[in-house]
Amino acid sequence: xxxxxxxxxxxxxxxxxxxxxxxxxxxxxxxxxxxxxxxxxxxxxxxxxxxxxxxxxxxxxxxxxxxxxxxxxxxxxxxxxxxxxxxxxxxxxxxxxxxxxxxxxxxxxxxxxxxxxxxxxxxxxxxxxxxxxxxxxxxxxxxxxxxxxxxxxxxxxxxxxxxxxxxxxxxxxxxxxxxxxxxxxxxxxxxxxxxxxxxxxxxxxxxxxxxxxxxxxxxxxxxxxxxxxxxxxxxxxxxxxxxxxxxxxxxxxxxxxxxxxxxxxxxxxxxxxxxxxxxxxxxxxxxxxxxxxxxxxxxxxxxxxxxxxxxxxxxxxxxxxxxxxxxxxxxxxxxxxxxxxxxxxxxxxxxxxxxxxxxxxxxxxxxxxxxxxxxxxxxxxxxxxxxxxxxxxxxxxxxxxxxxxxxxxxxxxxxxxxxxxxxxxxxx
Ligand code: HEM
Numbered sequence: 001x002x003x004x005x006x007x008x009x010x011x012x013x014x015x016x017x018x019x020x021x022x023x024x025x026x027x028x029x030x031x032x033x034x035x036x037x038x039x040x041x042x043x044x045x046x047x048x049x050x051x052x053x054x055x056x057x058x059x060x061x062x063x064x065x066x067x068x069x070x071x072x073x074x075x076x077x078x079x080x081x082x083x084x085x086x087x088x089x090x091x092x093x094x095x096x097x098x099x100x101x102x103x104x105x106x107x108x109x110x111x112x113x114x115x116x117x118x119x120x121x122x123x124x125x126x127x128x129x130x131x132x133x134x135x136x137x138x139x140x141x142x143x144x145x146x147x148x149x150x151x152x153x154x155x156x157x158x159x160x161x162x163x164x165x166x167x168x169x170x171x172x173x174x175x176x177x178x179x180x181x182x183x184x185x186x187x188x189x190x191x192x193x194x195x196x197x198x199x200x201x202x203x204x205x206x207x208x209x210x211x212x213x214x215x216x217x218x219x220x221x222x223x224x225x226x227x228x229x230x231x232x233x234x235x236x237x238x239x240x241x242x243x244x245x246x247x248x249x250x251x252x253x254x255x256x257x258x259x260x261x262x263x264x265x266x267x268x269x270x271x272x273x274x275x276x277x278x279x280x281x282x283x284x285x286x287x288x289x290x291x292x293x294x295x296x297x298x299x300x301x302x303x304x305x306x307x308x309x310x311x312x313x314x315x316x317x318x319x320x321x322x323x324x325x326x327x328x329x330x331x332x333x334x335x336x337x338x339x340x341x342x343x344x345x346x347x348x349x350x351x352x353x354x355x356x357x358x359x360x361x362x363x364x365x366x367x368x369x370x371x372x373x374x375x376x377x378x379x380x381x382x383x384x385x386x387x388x389x390x391x392x393x394x395x396x397x398x399x400x401x402x403x404x405x406x407x408x409x410x411x412x413x414x415x416x417x418x419x420x421x422x423x424x425x426x427x428x
Contacts, residue, residue, distance in 0.1 A: 004046070004304040005031040007038030012047070016040070017174050020396040021286045024049055025318035035304045040311060041070075046304055049315030050322045054345035056301055057314040058353030058360075060088070063293035065359060068311070070292070076183035077172035077241075079191060079234035084359065091359070094235070097221050098362035099355060101213055101239065107369050110148050114370055117143040118377045125411045130387065133254050134405035137247035138162040141370065145243035149236065150208025150215055151197065164190050165244035173289070173398030187237075194233035202226070213239040242363050245287075248399070249367070250374045252285035253277070254406045256332055257378060258386045263334065267379040276337035278371040282349040283320045284332050286393065286400040290316050291351065317395075319348050384408040 007027055009015060016023045024047050027036055035048040048057070057063060064087045069078060078084050083094045117140040125131055142162035146153050153161065164186035171183025200206040201218035208214035217232040217239075227235065256277070257264045266273050291314045295306040306312065321329035325346040326336065345352040350361030361367070390403035 005033045005036040007031075007036055007047070009038075011039040011042055012045070013039075013041050018396065020174060020394070020398050021289050021317040021400065022395050024290065024313070024315035025321065028315065028318060033302075035302045037304065040313065043311055045311045045313060046306060047313045047315065048302075048304075049318040051319065051325050051343060051345040053302070054314060054319055054348055054352045057291070057293060057312065058345070058351075058358050060358065062296055062299060062306070063312060064296050065091075065293055068292040068294050072180065073172050076168055076180065076187055079187065079237060081228075081231045082234045082238050083362075084238075092357065093224050095356065095359075095362065097216050097224065097235070098239070100211070100216060100221070102362060102365055106148075106211065107366055110144065110366060111369055111373050113147045114140065114144040114373050115377070117141070117147075118374070118381070122382065122411070122413070128411075130407050130409035131411070132405040133408055134247055134251040134401060137250040137374065138166050138244055140374075141247050141250075142240070142244045144370075145240045148212065148243070149239055150212025151206075161190065161193075161240070162244055165241045166247075168241055169245050169248075169399060170401075175397065190237055190241075191230075191233050194236045195229050197236060198229050198232040202229075239363075242361075243366065243370070246367050246370045246374075248287055248401050249281055249285065249371055250378075251402050251406045253281045253371060253375050254378060254386075254408070255391050255402050256281060256284075257375075258391065258406075260332065264379060267375060273334055273338075274372055274375060275368070276334040277375060278368055279337040279342065279347065280332060280334040281371065282367070283326070283347055286317055286395055287349060288316045288351075289398050290314060314348075316348055316351075319346070322346075381414055382411055383414050384411040 007015075008030075012023065019026065027047065028034060028049055034050040034053050035046060037044070037046050039045055065085050066087055067085075069085060074080050074085075083091065083098060086094055120143065121136050121140050139159055139162045142165060143158050146158060146161070167182040167186035168190070171179035171181075171186075197206065197214060198218045201208060201214055206214070208218075213236055217227060217235045220226045226232070257267070263273065263277060267277060293312050293314070295308055295310040295312060297308050299306050319325075323329055325343070344354070350364045350367065351359055353360050355362065355364070385408070387407055387409055389407050391406065393400040393402050
C-alpha cells in the first residue's frame with residue numbers, strides 16, 4: 001500500500017466519530033484521490049469512494065464480507081449469522097430467500113398495506129394537536145412490515161416493535177454508549193420474540209401465508225433446508241427492521257417538501273416528478289455512511305496495493321455526492337433523475353451492483369415503492385403545517401436524522417379529488 005496517499009492522522013477512528021459522514025469525502029478531496037490508506041481501530045485499512053471504487057468493491061472475486069462488519073453493527077443493527085456476512089454459494093442461497101419476497105406481485109401487495117397503515121395513523125391524528133412524523137412513519141411502516149411478513153400483531157405490540165427497530169437503527173453508529181445499550185437491548189428482546197415466531201410456525205401454532213417472510217425463513221425453502229432457529233429469527237428481523245428504517249427517508253422527504261414548496265406543488269399535480277423526487281431523497285440525505293469488506297487476495301488497483309485480508313471501506317455517502325457522477329452534488333435537485341437511469345455504482349444509498357448475486361440491498365425496490373406511497377400520502381392525501389423547529393440534521397451523528405423528527409400540525413384531509421391511491425378500507 002506504500003504509494004497510496006495516506007490519511008493525515010495515523011488512525012481514522014476518532015476523525016470518523018467526530019466528522020461522521022463527511023470524514024472520507026473530506027480526505028478524498030484533500031488528498032485528491034479516490035483511494036487512500038489509513039487505520040480504523042488501529043487496523044490497516046483502505047478507504048475509497050466514487051463509482052469506480054464502488055464497482056471494485058462489488059467485485060466478488062476480490063472482496064469478501066466474512067468478518068468485515070464490526071461487532072457493534074452485528075450486535076445492534078444486523079444480528080449475527082445473517083445474509084450480510086455471507087459469501088459465494090451460501091450468500092446466493094440466502095439472498096434468494098430474500099429476493100423471493102420481492103417479486104412484482106409481492107410489492108403490489110405491500111403498497112396497499114402501507115396505504116392502510118397511513119390511514120390508521122391519520123385516524124388517530126384527529127385527536128392530536130401535532131405529531132412527530134418520524135415516529136408516525138416508524139409505526140405505519142412497522143404495521144405494513146408485519147402484515148407483509150405474514151404476522152398479525154396487536155397495535156400496542158406494533159408500536160413496541162417499531163420503537164425497538166428505531167433503537168436498533170439509531171444505535172449502530174456514533175450515538176455513544178446510551179444509544180448502543182438501547183440498541184443492544186432492543187435486539188436481544190426482538191430476537192427472542194422472532195425465535196418464538198419461528199418455533200410457532202414450525203410447530204403449527206402460526207400459519208403465515210406461503211411466500212411471506214415468516215413462512216420463507218421458518219420452513220425449508222426450495223433446495224435450502226430449514227435454517228437454525230437463531231438464524232431464521234435474525235433474517236426475519238432483517239426484513240421487518242429495514243422496512244421500518246424507511247421512516248428516516250420519509251422524514252427527510254417531508255423536510256425536502258417543506259424546504260422546496262415548488263416540489264410540493266408539482267407533486268400534488270401528478271406523478272411526473274415522483275420517482276425523481278424519491279431517488280433524490282435517497283441520494284441526498286445521509287443514512288448509510290459506509291460499507292466494509294475484506295480483500296480476498298493480493299491485487300493492485302488505482303495505485304493502491306490491497307493485501308489479502310485488508311479491511312476496505314467504501315464511502316457510500318461520498319459516492320452519492322461524488323462530483324464525478326453528479327453535477328452540483330450538494331444541491332437537492334430531483335430533476336437530475338428525469339430521463340436518467342442511475343448507473344449500478346453511482347447511486348448507492350442501498351449498496352451497488354446486482355441484487356441476486358451481490359450484496360446490494362434486497363429491499364431497494366420495496367423502499368422506492370414505500371417512499372412513493374408515503375410521498376403521495378404527504379402531498380395528496382393530507383394537508384398540514386410545519387411549525388418552527390429544528391429540521392436540520394447533523395452529518396456528524398451516524399445514523400443522521402432530522403433533529404426534531406419533523407413535527408407537523410393542523411393536519412387535515414385533502415379533498416378526495418386529489419387522492420391518487422384509494423385506501424382499501426373506509427376510515428370514516
Ligand atoms: C431505509 C431503507 C434502506 C436502506 C438505507 C438500506 C441500505 C442497505 C445497504 C447499504 C445494504 C448493504 C449493501 C452491501 O452490503 O453491499 C443493504 C443490504 C440489505 N438490505 Fe437494505 N436498506 C434499506 C431497506 C431495506 C429493506 C426495506 C429491506 C427488506 C425488506 C432490506 C433488506 C436488506 C438485506 C436483506 C440486505 C443484505 C443483502 C446482502 O447482503 O446480500 N433493506 N441495505
